[in-house]
Amino acid sequence: MCKLERHQNFVKKYVLEFCTLYFFTSFVVVEVHEGVHFNYDKATYIGELTAIHFAERPFGYISHRIHSYALEPMDYNRIYEIFPNLAILAVVLFNSHQETSLRVEEIFFQNNIMSFDQLDIAIDWVEEYMKSLSKLNNDKDLA
DSSP states (O other): OOGGGGSTTEEEEEEOSSEEEEEESSEEEEEEOTTOEEOHHHHHHHHHHHHHHHTTSOEEEEEEOOSOOEEOGGGGGGHHHHOTTEEEEEEEOOSHHHHHHHHHHHHHOSSOEEEESOHHHHHHHHHHHHHHHHHHHHHHHHO
16 A cells, blocks of 8 residues: 555545546546556546546546656646536646646646645645635525
């Protein structure tokens, strides 16, 4: 059992041909496998799983980039087609090449992408963000 699976809010792990997904109550951690060409079609499969786990609830997405893989940055233009309830996107980076790639990706993404150099910090930040979003939504419902 890995560290992620011991987290108090861990729900389920999927090991797919192209990635490993760790689902939590309000977010998902995605680890794309080494050498994969990650594109819209693969993201769509992840989108189907997020729809199962989160239904219509907002969720956070953490890309834990522990492996080297290719990404189609223009696919960010269609990210909300795949993940309509995506509330926040975070990326955990490990080197300057990944930082440069993220800057290119940000050109195509319509919102901010938060970057971190440690997964634990990214998880803490996304959990706090999702709690504050939930509180905000609850306050709106009470008004």
